[in-house]
Amino acid sequence: MNKIASFTVDHRFINEGVYISRIDGDITTYDMRMEKPNTGSLMDNATMHSLEHLFATFVRNSEIADDVIYFGPMGCQTGFYLLVRNADNAQVIRVIKKVLEDISVYDGAMPGESEIECGNYRNLDVNLARIKAKEYLSKIKDITEKDLEYSKGGVIGIIGAMPKEVAAVKEMMDFCKTEKIGTLEFNVGTLLGHNVVVAVAGVGKVNAAICTQTLISKYSPEFIINTGVAGGYKRLKVGEIVVASAVVQHDFDTSAIGDKKGQIGGINIVEIPCSEKVSSEIVKALEDIKTIPYERGIVATGDQFICDREKAEEITETFGAIAYEMEGGSIGQVCYINNVDFCVLRSISDNGDEAASVSYEVFAEEAIKNTVSVLEKFLKNR
Numbered sequence: 105m106n107k108i109a110s111f112t113v114d115h116r117f118i119n120e121g122v123y124i125s126r127i128d129g130d131i132t133t134y135d136m137r138m139e140k141p142n143t144g145s146l147m148d149n150a151t152m153h154s155l156e157h158l159f160a161t162f163v164r165n166s167e168i169a170d171d172v173i174y175f176g177p178m179g180c181q182t183g184f185y186l187l188v189r190n191a192d193n194a195q196v197i198r199v200i201k202k203v204l205e206d207i208s209v210y211d212g213a214m215p216g217e218s219e220i221e222c223g224n225y226r227n228l229d230v231n232l233a234r235i236k237a238k239e240y241l242s243k244i245k246d247i248t249e250k251d252l253e254y255s256k257g258g259v260i261g262i263i264g265a266m267p268k269e270v271a272a273v274k275e276m277m278d279f280c281k282t283e284k285i286g287t288l289e290f291n292v293g294t295l296l297g298h299n300v301v302v303a304v305a306g307v308g309k310v311n312a313a314i315c316t317q318t319l320i321s322k323y324s325p326e327f328i329i330n331t332g333v334a335g336g337y338k339r340l341k342v343g344e345i346v347v348a349s350a351v352v353q354h355d356f357d358t359s360a361i362g363d364k365k366g367q368i369g370g371i372n373i374v375e376i377p378c379s380e381k382v383s384s385e386i387v388k389a390l391e392d393i394k395t396i397p398y399e400r401g402i403v404a405t406g407d408q409f410i411c412d413r414e415k416a417e418e419i420t421e422t423f424g425a426i427a428y429e430m431e432g433g434s435i436g437q438v439c440y441i442n443n444v445d446f447c448v449l450r451s452i453s454d455n456g457d458e459a460a461s462v463s464y465e466v467f468a469e470e471a472i473k474n475t476v477s478v479l480e481k482f483l484k485n486r
C-alpha cells in the first residue's frame with residue numbers, strides 16, 4: 105500500500121502552527137496543529153469535542169462558510185484538519201484567527217448539545233473550548249501565508265564542541281524538544297524552515313565521535329555541519345572563515361609500522377573529504393555575504409590546543425592544513441563510516457602560536473558570530 109501524504113511529514117519537527125497538509129484539486133487541507141507531536145501534551149477528548157462543535161459552527165458561519173468542506177480532530181489528539189474549497193490562504197488564516205478569537209470569549213450555549221444532535225452530548229464544555237482556543241490563538245497570532253509550509257525534510261545536524269559555539273544558533277531555533285542521551289543534549293527543532301538537530305559535543309575527538317554517532321543513529325541526518333572556532337595558519341586573520349575541503353587527524357601516527365602519518369586505521373586514508381555539495385553551498389553563502397574573508401582547505405584535528413608556532417608549522421607542512429582544531433577530523437571519520445555527508449565550518453580565533461591561548465580567550469566569541477552569519481545565509485539559500 106502507498107504511504108499517505110501526512111505520514112511522510114517528519115512529525116519530530118512539527119511545532120504548533122497552521123500548515124497546508126495537502127491540496128487535492130480545488131480542496132486545501134489545513135493542519136491546525138495545537139500541540140507539539142509526541143511530547144506528551146495532548147488534548148483530552150472533551151476539549152477536542154467541545155472545540156469541534158464550536159469551531160465547526162463558527163467557521164461554517166464565517167466569510168468562507170460556503171467553501172468549508174470539513175473540520176474535525178486528528179486521532180492523535182494534537183490538532184484538527186480544516187478542508188476548504190478554492191482556498192485563499194491569507195483569508196483562511198484570517199478566518200481561523202477570528203474564529204478562535206470569537207470562541208475564546210464565547211459565553212453562549214454549546215451548539216449541538218443534545219441527544220438528538222450529537223453522539224456523546226454529555227461530553228461537551230464551552231469553557232474547555234474557550235481555554236484551548238485562547239491558548240492556540242496565542243501561538244499562531246503572528247503567522248502569515250509564509251508560515252503554512254512544513255519545515256523542509258532532510259535533517260541537518262549541527263555540532264559544536266562548546267556551548268558558546270552553538271548558543272546563537274539555538275537562539276534562532278524554533279524548539280520542538282530537547283532530548284538527553286547520556287550527558288549529551290540534542291536540541292530538536294526548526295531553523296529558517298529546515299529540520300535541525302543541534303548538539304554540543306564537548307571538546308576533543310572522542311567527545312565529538314560519541315556525539316556524532318549518537319546524532320546519526322538517532323536522527324539519521326542528511327548531513328552534519330561542524331561549526332566553531334579554530335587556530336588558523338599564520339596568514340589567516342582572526343574572524344576569517346575556513347571551510348574544510350577535507351579533514352585530517354594530525355595526532356594519528358602509526359608511521360613507525362609503515363603507515364603514512366595521519367593514516368587512520370580501519371579506513372586507511374589520511375584525508376577524509378568533506379561533502380563537495382555542502383561545502384560549495386557554504387562557499388556560496390560566503391560569496392553572498394561578501395564581507396567575511398574565507399579560505400577553503402584542509403583542517404587538521406588532534407587532541408591538543410595548538411599554541412606553538414613550530415608545531416603549527418609542522419602540521420601545515422605535513423598535511424597541508426590551514427587550520428587546527430580538536431573535533432572536525434573525528435566527526436569526519438564517523439560520518440565517513442556511516443556514509444553521511446559532512447562539512448567543517450570554522451572561524452579563526454588565533455594562529456596556533458604562543459599567543460594562541462590569549463587570542464582565543466579574547467576573540468573566540470567574536471569569531472563565532474561569523475560562523476553563525478554564514479550558517480544563517482546557508483540555510484536561507486536552501
Ligand SMILES: [Zn+2]
Binds near residue numbers: 225
Ligand atoms: Zn458531538
